[in-house]
Amino acid sequence: MVEALIDGRASDCVPPDDRGLLYGDHQFETIAFVGGRAPLWELHMRRLARDCERLLIPPPDERVLAAECAMLAEGRSRCVVRISITRGSGGRAYEPPSRPVPRRILLRRPWPAALASARRDGIVLHSSPVRLAVGGPLAGIKHGNRLEQVLAAEHARRAGVDEAILFDIDGRLVEAIAGNLIVVVDGLAVTPARPGSGVAGVGLQALTERLGVILRETKLEAEDLGRAEAVMVINSVAGIRPAQRLDDRRLAIPGELRRWQRLWDELFECED
Amino acid sequence: MVEALIDGRASDCVPPDDRGLLYGDHQFETIAFVGGRAPLWELHMRRLARDCERLLIPPPDERVLAAECAMLAEGRSRCVVRISITRGSGGRAYEPPSRPVPRRILLRRPWPAALASARRDGIVLHSSPVRLAVGGPLAGIKHGNRLEQVLAAEHARRAGVDEAILFDIDGRLVEAIAGNLIVVVDGLAVTPARPGSGVAGVGLQALTERLGVILRETKLEAEDLGRAEAVMVINSVAGIRPAQRLDDRRLAIPGELRRWQRLWDELFECED
Numbered sequence: 001m002v003e004a005l006i007d008g009r010a011s012d013c014v015p016p017d018d019r020g021l022l023y024g025d026h027q028f029e030t031i032a033f034v035g036g037r038a039p040l041w042e043l044h045m046r047r048l049a050r051d052c053e054r055l056l057i058p059p060p061d062e063r064v065l066a067a068e069c070a071m072l073a074e075g076r077s078r079c080v081v082r083i084s085i086t087r088g089s090g091g092r093a094y095e096p097p098s099r100p101v102p103r104r105i106l107l108r109r110p111w112p113a114a115l116a117s118a119r120r121d122g123i124v125l126h127s128s129p130v131r132l133a134v135g136g137p138l139a140g141i142k143h144g145n146r147l148e149q150v151l152a153a154e155h156a157r158r159a160g161v162d163e164a165i166l167f168d169i170d171g172r173l174v175e176a177i178a179g180n181l182i183v184v185v186d187g188l189a190v191t192p193a194r195p196g197s198g199v200a201g202v203g204l205q206a207l208t209e210r211l212g213v214i215l216r217e218t219k220l221e222a223e224d225l226g227r228a229e230a231v232m233v234i235n236s237v238a239g240i241r242p243a244q245r246l247d248d249r250r251l252a253i254p255g256e257l258r259r260w261q262r263l264w265d266e267l268f269e270c271e272d
Numbered sequence: 273m274v275e276a277l278i279d280g281r282a283s284d285c286v287p288p289d290d291r292g293l294l295y296g297d298h299q300f301e302t303i304a305f306v307g308g309r310a311p312l313w314e315l316h317m318r319r320l321a322r323d324c325e326r327l328l329i330p331p332p333d334e335r336v337l338a339a340e341c342a343m344l345a346e347g348r349s350r351c352v353v354r355i356s357i358t359r360g361s362g363g364r365a366y367e368p369p370s371r372p373v374p375r376r377i378l379l380r381r382p383w384p385a386a387l388a389s390a391r392r393d394g395i396v397l398h399s400s401p402v403r404l405a406v407g408g409p410l411a412g413i414k415h416g417n418r419l420e421q422v423l424a425a426e427h428a429r430r431a432g433v434d435e436a437i438l439f440d441i442d443g444r445l446v447e448a449i450a451g452n453l454i455v456v457v458d459g460l461a462v463t464p465a466r467p468g469s470g471v472a473g474v475g476l477q478a479l480t481e482r483l484g485v486i487l488r489e490t491k492l493e494a495e496d497l498g499r500a501e502a503v504m505v506i507n508s509v510a511g512i513r514p515a516q517r518l519d520d521r522r523l524a525i526p527g528e529l530r531r532w533q534r535l536w537d538e539l540f541e542c543e544d
Contacts, residue, residue, distance in 0.1 A: 004288045004289075006288065011288075012287055012288060013284070013287075014286045014287070014288050014290075014293060015284055015285075015286070016283075016284060016285075016286050017276075018286075018293065020293050021290065021292050021293040021356070021358075021377070022300075022354075022356070022416070022418075023296070023416065023417075023418035023422050024417045024418060024419055025418070025419060028294075055419065055423070056423065056426050082294075084293075084294070086293075087422070091425075093302075093425075093450060094421040094422050094424075094425040094449055094450055095425040095426065095428070095429050096422060096425065096426050096429070098429065105288050105293070107288055107289065130409050131407065131408060132407075133405035133406060133407045133410070133411075133468075133469070134405060134406050134407060134408075134441065135403065135404075135405045135406060135440075135441030136402075136403060136406075136441060137419075137423050138405070138419055138420065139405075143419055144294070144295065144296055144419070145295075145296045145417035145418070145419045146294075146295035146296060146417070147296055147327065147409075147410055147415055147417045148408055148409060148410065149295070150291070150295050150297050150359070150366050150367075150368060151327070151328065151409050152366075153363075153365075153366040153367040153368065154328050154367065154368050156367070157367050157368070157370065168407075169406065169407030169408060169468075177366055178365060178366060196405075197405070
């Protein structure tokens with residue numbers, strides 16, 4: 001049973017001088033497969049190409065990735081494949097080699113547990129004590145430098161909550177640990193504007209571009225969140241999960257969410 | 273010839289689910305060994321323990337690290353050993369396991385080439401187009417999220433310079449790609465105050481704490497750098513290298529530098 005492909009070969013062995021390991025020097029995508037198909041494949045591939053370009057990593061051949069993902073997803077009703085494109089080995093310390101040979105690391109993972117109840121009944125959030133750094137060349141990119149998210153997830157685990165709301169150091173609402181946010185304020189569903197940090201999520205993009213849901217990008221702060229009627233977390237694997245609780249406050253689960261979830265399910269399941 | 277030790281065993285194989293690879297979820301030290309001895313060992317170990325604590329990674333046993341480094345450095349007049357302490361495998365995506373089992377990855381590297389001439393004649397710097405993000409939980413830590421430095425090093429390579437001066441997004445001078453900065457302004461040697469980003473470097477610490485050089489921490493911006501008489505880069509392996517040129521400007525190599533370099537050499541070589 002192959003669980004990992006490294007440059008196309010079944011392997012459990014990454015060289016210790018891989019730059020992804022040394023410096024987090026890679027881009028990655030975490031892709032949902034249902035019945036061997038990835039409904040959001042094109043959006044993932046578009047982001048992967050764009051982010052590799054921004055990171056100055058030569059992008060991989062999309063057809064090669066598709067064939068390798070198919071090998072990993074074959075025969076499974078649902079699974080997740082993580083693709084990491086590292087800058088490979090070599091170079092002089094931080095300095096990349098002049099002609100980098102990227103390494104493709106593909107990992108199959110099981111479908112997340114308890115997703116149905118999370119989507120139906122909602123998840124418990126807290127406001128993370130971790131504040132995101134602002135600015136720099138990495139904003140918006142799905143890159144391998146994820147220590148802020150790891151620390152926020154560890155704080156959430158210790159607090160016994162499912163997910164966390166992340167603010168940046170200037171007090172602006174940015175995203176969840178593993179997903180973008182939808183916030184209902186004054187009856188209007190909006191998503192935080194993230195100019196200086198956060199990830200441009202494929203799930204959110206699918207919701208607006210593929211499913212036609214209109215979400216204005218708005219600058220949001222703690223005060224806005226304090227009077228929010230509802231909060232939802234969206235990512236490309238888990239879909240849209242409402243928050244049933246944020247810190248000490250119960251939140252509503254809006255009726256509109258159920259319509260979005262139905263659209264999401266149709267996108268994922270009815271095209272088989 | 274052993275070049276890598278993973279959890280104490282000669283190996284070229286890191287599991288693809290190591291969190292250091294997935295998320296840059298690790299701390300690291302790059303340690304100079306001269307005649308099998310690491311003159312700055314205690315400073316490296318102090319930072320490693322402090323940074324692991326800040327990253328919520330259980331710190332390794334220092335005696336184990338010392339024994340493993342000795343294996344790698346044995347019989348070499350000079351070499352560099354990189355120690356990475358990753359959070360190991362496991363957990364649920366970003367969320368660490370409740371009882372992480374860290375992985376020790378030690379790599380031996382050759383001594384940097386052309387160091388003597390760089391220290392004598394100076395290196396060529398440019399002001400990097402990469403601006404560092406500000407704030408967040410990682411400031412000061414020697415962690416594995418180094419994409420900003422990788423991008424800055426790639427820009428420096430393309431520009432044909434040896435190193436780069438990094439500013440943050442607020443325009444404050446922070447550090448070099450692989451070292452802290454010493455700047456001589458108005459006849460006074462100072463080092464940039466780095467409250468929101470950068471690394472607390474062991475080389476700089478050795479210079480001030482072990483060699484008694486007094487360097488005031490000062491908030492510096494591009495304007496200060498524009499009237500600097502001299503700029504030096506310091507790290508724990510290369511020691512102190514003066515800049516002979518920064519962008520289009522030639523810089524002086526101060527006489528005081530030669531005294532510091534002698535002190536540094538004594539620390540590294542005369543205790544054998």
